[in-house]
Amino acid sequence: MTAQDCAERVRDLMYAEDSAAQALGIRIDAIAPGEASLSMRVQAHMANGHRICHGGFIFTLADTAFAYSCNSYNQRCVASAAAIDFIAAAQVDDVLYATASEVSRGRRNGVYDVRVTRQDGQLIAVFRGRSASIKGQFFETE
Amino acid sequence: MTAQDCAERVRDLMYAEDSAAQALGIRIDAIAPGEASLSMRVQAHMANGHRICHGGFIFTLADTAFAYSCNSYNQRCVASAAAIDFIAAAQVDDVLYATASEVSRGRRNGVYDVRVTRQDGQLIAVFRGRSASIKGQFFETE
Amino acid sequence: MTAQDCAERVRDLMYAEDSAAQALGIRIDAIAPGEASLSMRVQAHMANGHRICHGGFIFTLADTAFAYSCNSYNQRCVASAAAIDFIAAAQVDDVLYATASEVSRGRRNGVYDVRVTRQDGQLIAVFRGRSASIKGQFFETE
Amino acid sequence: MTAQDCAERVRDLMYAEDSAAQALGIRIDAIAPGEASLSMRVQAHMANGHRICHGGFIFTLADTAFAYSCNSYNQRCVASAAAIDFIAAAQVDDVLYATASEVSRGRRNGVYDVRVTRQDGQLIAVFRGRSASIKGQFFETE
Numbered sequence: 001m002t003a004q005d006c007a008e009r010v011r012d013l014m015y016a017e018d019s020a021a022q023a024l025g026i027r028i029d030a031i032a033p034g035e036a037s038l039s040m041r042v043q044a045h046m047a048n049g050h051r052i053c054h055g056g057f058i059f060t061l062a063d064t065a066f067a068y069s070c071n072s073y074n075q076r077c078v079a080s081a082a083a084i085d086f087i088a089a090a091q092v093d094d095v096l097y098a099t100a101s102e103v104s105r106g107r108r109n110g111v112y113d114v115r116v117t118r119q120d121g122q123l124i125a126v127f128r129g130r131s132a133s134i135k136g137q138f139f140e141t142e
Numbered sequence: 143m144t145a146q147d148c149a150e151r152v153r154d155l156m157y158a159e160d161s162a163a164q165a166l167g168i169r170i171d172a173i174a175p176g177e178a179s180l181s182m183r184v185q186a187h188m189a190n191g192h193r194i195c196h197g198g199f200i201f202t203l204a205d206t207a208f209a210y211s212c213n214s215y216n217q218r219c220v221a222s223a224a225a226i227d228f229i230a231a232a233q234v235d236d237v238l239y240a241t242a243s244e245v246s247r248g249r250r251n252g253v254y255d256v257r258v259t260r261q262d263g264q265l266i267a268v269f270r271g272r273s274a275s276i277k278g279q280f281f282e283t284e
Numbered sequence: 285m286t287a288q289d290c291a292e293r294v295r296d297l298m299y300a301e302d303s304a305a306q307a308l309g310i311r312i313d314a315i316a317p318g319e320a321s322l323s324m325r326v327q328a329h330m331a332n333g334h335r336i337c338h339g340g341f342i343f344t345l346a347d348t349a350f351a352y353s354c355n356s357y358n359q360r361c362v363a364s365a366a367a368i369d370f371i372a373a374a375q376v377d378d379v380l381y382a383t384a385s386e387v388s389r390g391r392r393n394g395v396y397d398v399r400v401t402r403q404d405g406q407l408i409a410v411f412r413g414r415s416a417s418i419k420g421q422f423f424e425t426e
Numbered sequence: 427m428t429a430q431d432c433a434e435r436v437r438d439l440m441y442a443e444d445s446a447a448q449a450l451g452i453r454i455d456a457i458a459p460g461e462a463s464l465s466m467r468v469q470a471h472m473a474n475g476h477r478i479c480h481g482g483f484i485f486t487l488a489d490t491a492f493a494y495s496c497n498s499y500n501q502r503c504v505a506s507a508a509a510i511d512f513i514a515a516a517q518v519d520d521v522l523y524a525t526a527s528e529v530s531r532g533r534r535n536g537v538y539d540v541r542v543t544r545q546d547g548q549l550i551a552v553f554r555g556r557s558a559s560i561k562g563q564f565f566e567t568e
């Protein structure tokens with residue numbers, strides 16, 4: 001099994017269980033070892049008290065891209081920490097794109113960067129997440 | 143009008159517009175100048191591909207507590223950056239409590255800390271947000 | 285041996301090897317399990333191109349307080365990540381005080397907060413560090 | 427005056443005042459608008475209580491690269507916040523290279539990324555800094 005096959009299989013198994021991504025309408029547009037590209041349309045229920053997209057949903061999209069990239073090796077990982085810088089606001093009906101790439105990956109921990117952009121290419125946010133390996137795999141390997 | 147009256151009025155006006163907080167079932171349990179306490183029950187649609195609460199929703203709860211605390215002076219503020227450390231996982235049906243307090247508040251920027259705990263007191267996450275003032279108020283002051 | 289005795293012994297052994305803290309004139313004013321209070325006078329060579337204390341030295345003081353607090357259990361730890369928010373500038377000859385406290389401590393990782401204040405009580409910076417255990421102890425325990 | 431000329435002139439004026447960079451032996455190897463490459467040899471006085479380079483000095487090098495990149499437009503800026511992830515340890519006599527690049531730059535705030543590597547190309551740390559404009563320029567423009 002190639003690393004790319006592995007990443008695709010994890011994506012399928014992970015997404016099937018991923019109620020949050022499904023409920024938010026997040027799509028996994030591309031996957032590769034240590035990389036993932038996702039998209040999400042900002043829905044009306046994601047607006048906050050300023051009537052712009054709640055930063056929590058921008059974070060959630062980025063965090064989901066992070067999760068698909070760091071889990072792509074079939075070793076379960078979770079975020080131990082994450083940080084986000086918000087660059088520009090997003091509005092309802094904007095489509096947001098999150099692209100995750102691997103900065104570093106060790107036995108127990110990894111660091112991943114995610115850029116979130118809008119349909120017109122405007123940078124919306126940058127996210128950096130730290131992964132920690134936990135027990136378990138998505139599928140058994142012989 | 144006292145600072146406490148101001149904070150309560152902002153909370154009411156902000157929450158009425160806050161589709162995200164409403165849709166997530168977030169409750170504003172307490173408010174004071176620079177402080178806010180919120181709670182949220184983890185719902186099934188908040189579970190991720192590991193079947194635990196997606197970190198994005200823990201972040202969103204914390205970010206919402208941050209927003210109510212930093213906006214409590216009736217000067218509109220948004221998050222320019224935020225960081226979260228995840229301490230323990232939350233499960234579906236857990237009730238999460240987020241308590242925001244002010245670390246520092248300047249003319250343009252502020253720093254706020256949020257602790258997220260579970261119904262049994264276990265610390266779930268710590269969040270630190272940076273606020274930036276934007277134009278506008280929630281209500282006019284004479 | 286009490287936890288307090290352990291913390292004090294680690295402090296002594298660690299400081300004896302700590303060329304950086306010594307060279308910067310950092311003093312370990314107090315130590316306890318998971319806690320440390322340090323101080324440092326801002327020297328002329330710590331000024332940056334704006335003629336104020338270089339943020340790197342404020343970070344270094346905070347990071348040192350973090351190190352003494354997370355190593356106080358005689359299990360060697362290093363920082364895997366840290367973040368700092370700068371609140372106010374420090375000038376040459378200011379005395380800075382860094383107080384570290386434990387937010388969370390697990391088997392492998394911990395989270396520690398450090399507040400840096402000035403001689404007049406003004407908050408200068410807040411720091412949050414993540415510790416990771418590495419192999420080794422400062423002294424053998426039977 | 428071109429943007430590149432401006433960046434070089436700021437570098438010269440800033441470095442002449444930058445006691446910290448000079449005292450640490452930091453060299454400004456390259457400068458461009460929004461970008462800077464620096465290097466520093468890890469000296470014996472930079473070792474911490476584990477006998478490896480104190481993270482504070484790795485941060486200081488990265489923060490200095492950040493400072494030269496964000497000030498390169500001749501508008502004075504300081505760091506309002508910064509975060510660092512430590513990937514690998516550095517030893518005394520290692521030479522560290524810090525390369526800063528601009529993620530985003532607005533009227534008041536910017537975001538800059540810095541990668542710190544070792545002489546053999548090993549990634550040592552990644553740093554992300556937030557700049558805030560303050561009053562003043564390094565040289566007068568007519």
